[in-house]
């Protein structure tokens with residue numbers, strides 16, 4: 001049994017220790033907002049936060065996440081209010097198909113926690129998530145929008 005804390009709730013799950021964290025989140029915990037894209041830690045679709053740091057959950061064994069605080073896209077909104085990145089995404093009509101967007105929003109939320117007003121160069125360096133729909137320009141605009149917003153909680 002592995003004890004996994006996701007979005008403030010602790011779950012005892014029965015999985016092999018080397019199961020990717022992504023599968024544990026989706027199949028054992030039942031939160032499917034975190035997506036499977038490449039499976040080899042390249043595309044960023046599966047990005048979650050582990051103790052506040054963005055990680056690609058397809059490339060992390062669940063045993064490495066035991067005892068850590070995991071946050072997924074489902075854990076960002078609080079008291080029915082979107083976080084400022086989600087709100088900026090909404091204001092800028094960022095998503096196309098939407099598949100990559102959970103990971104994108106998790107990566108950007110972590111970036112703004114560390115660097116509240118990132119330059120374009122800092123965005124390019126930190127946000128390496130792949131979007132097959134090509135929403136990169138809208139993503140950049142929305143990051144600057146979010147940087148202007150105060151956290152709404």
Ligand code: FES
Pocket residue numbers: 035036037038039040041042043044045046047056057058059
């Ligand atoms: S699915 Fe994890 S990085 Fe692509």
Ligand code: FES
Pocket residue numbers: 095096097098099100101130131132133134135
């Ligand atoms: S919005 Fe479709 S892959 Fe990014």
